Amino acid sequence: MYASASPFSPRASQGFSNAYRRVGIETGVESASPHRLVAMLFDGAIESIAQARGAMQAGQIEAKGRAIGRAARIVDEGLKSNLNGAAGGALASDLGELYAYVTRRLMHANLHNDAAALDECQRLLEPLRQAWASIGP
Template sequence: MFSPAYSRSLGQAASFASAYRSVGVETSLADASPHKLIEMLFDGYMEALKQAQGYLASGQVELKGRALSKAARIVDEGLKASLNLKDGGRLAQDLHDLYAYLTLRLTLANVRNDPSVIAECERLMQPLCEAWKAIGPQVNAGRLN
């Protein structure tokens, strides 16, 4: 239907678009404050959950699994790993415990294809996301450390 040259140019366009998005993300990461990096993790987590819900609803089980795995990695390798348990006191420990719970629940949601567990993980994280975003202006103004 399409010429090989046309197909090749479509592939190149997709590669360029992917590279452009990658550069945009890398630039955002390089320029982001520590507070903004955590905000980006929260946003990525919530987006991955929304994707998982959509994939599950449409029967795309493999893509649902990938989205839930991404959400779990964000929690484990991003949010939980960024905690300072030594100096963070009870709050850091409570967040650590919450993140461990979320990782278990995300795994269960994946194994059982259970949208209610995905919704639970979203509900548990939503207040933290909102609170983190709410303190952003104060952090950026240097009023919080």
């Protein structure tokens, strides 16, 4: 997916690394391949959604907000901002729209304590994570 038809920009590897630093994930980033960095972004977003769900159920409003904010930053700053519309064409455009939708739903979940919105975000991201893992580096 990182060949010339990749939906990610040529500088995406640096962008992925920077996104991870901004959201506080350090371990393994420096030596990870661009493919691994994207996998880490998917894992981080899905893990943050799970943390938000747990915090929501426990009534921990501050922890819920932090976890949702982290998931939204990963999706927006890590996954969406590194798409390359010129090389990725319709795929990059569709992914960009999906990531924008997921970010909006995460904000909705935070504002309205909507666990169903968190579940929806996870259901949307999980197949992408699995597909990304299946293509290998």
